[in-house]
Amino acid sequence: MTGQAGPAPLHGGVRRRAAVLLGVLLPALLMLFATGADAAGTRATDPKPSVTLSKQQAGKGGDITVKGSGWRPNTLLMMLICGRSTPDRGVIGGTNSCANAEGRAVTTGTAGAFRKKMPVAEPPVPCPCVVHVATVTGEQATADAVFVVAGHPVAALPEETGGGRLAVLATTRLEGDSSVLTWFGAPPARQLVFTVGNLGSAPVEDPVFRIGTAHGVFAPQWEERQWRGTIESGRKAQIKLPVELSAGAHGDYQISLKYGGKVLAEQPWGVGRPWGVTLFWILLCVVVPAAVFRIGMAIVDKVRPRSARTPARSGRRRRPRPTGTAAGLPKLRRPPRPAGSPAAAPTTTTAALPWFTPDSAPSENRPTTKGHS
Structure with missing residues (x-):
């Protein structure tokens, strides 16, 4: 009996630990499942971007109020x-x-x-017209609301050619060189070829491509480029579209080509630093302080005040220079006066002539070289 009753406390301790562990993990698992279900429900019920207008019709020169909902928070939009x-x-x-000139930007x-x-303006093509709202950066989202521009002509829409399907057949490339102005910060420009x-089975007329420029980890910014021409079914065509970056852009960029919601090609673009701008600022920092x-x-x-010991220019007098024979004679100098001696009357010292020396001067007691008389 003693051998059979021994393991009972061990099994009881394991059950207690399992019960405690289950009691701790069960609320966490329930919360995790609830959060996942809420997130899935939220994604399923996320409203689509929508636009409403204060007026459905207005003439040029008037204005309308545009309201929107269901957009991403704090997103920049463009209204056209x-x-x-x-x-x-x-x-x-x-x-x-x-x-485009009368478009307005708004942030959600x-x-x-x-x-x-926003003001009412006439588009460059006939109606039917809409107020088109689209995101500027980030994930693309658009919404349209029907609008009538009073007095603007109306024309039928072109027939849909859903049989056309474009595909890139060759490697894309960027053509063009940078100018001297680009070295000083002008916008770099190339052509995407x-x-x-x-x-497809139907021709494609005047296709509209979208070109995106991405720098680093940022999302590409898309711009629409329309190519004028018709591509028949089974034919190919070479297309050149302009690509331009912002002023002072430098670094590694990624150029993307999209048509019909599908990315057709991507092309890297390394843009050099505009060293001319750096040189300009260096010169500015050197020249301006020097000029100041x-x-x-x-x-x-x-x-600054003039020193009192400096005589005025108008009061200066120059001594006349000796001329003639006196100009060749040495100047007379006074002998130095011993320190502490009383002031004596000025004396005049005659300088010895240069062609006489004390030994060569004639003397009365010196015999002559001639014989006795």
Whole structure:
């Protein structure tokens, strides 16, 4: 009996530890599952970006109030009035169909909503028109609201050619060189050259590409570029689109090409540093302090007082220089006066002539070289 009853306390201790561990982990697991379910439900019920207008129709010169909701918080948006567009087909022709000069930028709040007033302008193409709102940076999101520009012409939309499908057939490249102005901070510019082929059954007319520029870890910023021309089914064409960076840009950039929501190609671009700007600032830091120092020294030289011991220029008198025979004679100097001796009357000392010396002077007691008389 003693041998059978011994292991009982051990099993009881294991059960107690397991119960305590389960009691600690169970709330954490339940919370984790609840958080995951809430996140999944939130993602499933996330509202799509939407736009509403205060007026559905207005003439040029008026204004409307644009309201939006369902956008990402603290996101920069651009609002444009575009022609040849519908909410179903989007903006046909890209931003070339929009009144870009009268567009307005707005930033969403923490709740992803915004409210902004914008002027009514006529787009460069006929209506139907929409108010087109799109994100400027980050993940692309757009929303359109039908709008009528009073007095603006209306034309039928072009027929859809859904059979066209473009693909890049050759390696993309960047063509062009930097100018001297780029060395001093001008925007670097190149041309993105690539060859596309129409793999669909219908021709593609005036395709609109999107070019994105990304620097480092930042998301690319997309711009629309329209190519004028028609690519027939089964044909190919070489396309050149301009690419331009901001002023003073330098470092490693990534150029992306997108068409129809699909990225067709990516091309790296290494941009050198604009050393001319650095040289300009170095020269500025050297020349300006030197000029200020010289101006300050000139001012100090003008305003400092003249010393009392310095005689005025107008009171100076020059001694006349000796002329003639006196100019060849040595100057007369007074002998030094011993220290402590009383002042004596000035005496005149005659200097010996240069052709006489004390030994060669004639003497009365010196015999002559002649014989006795």
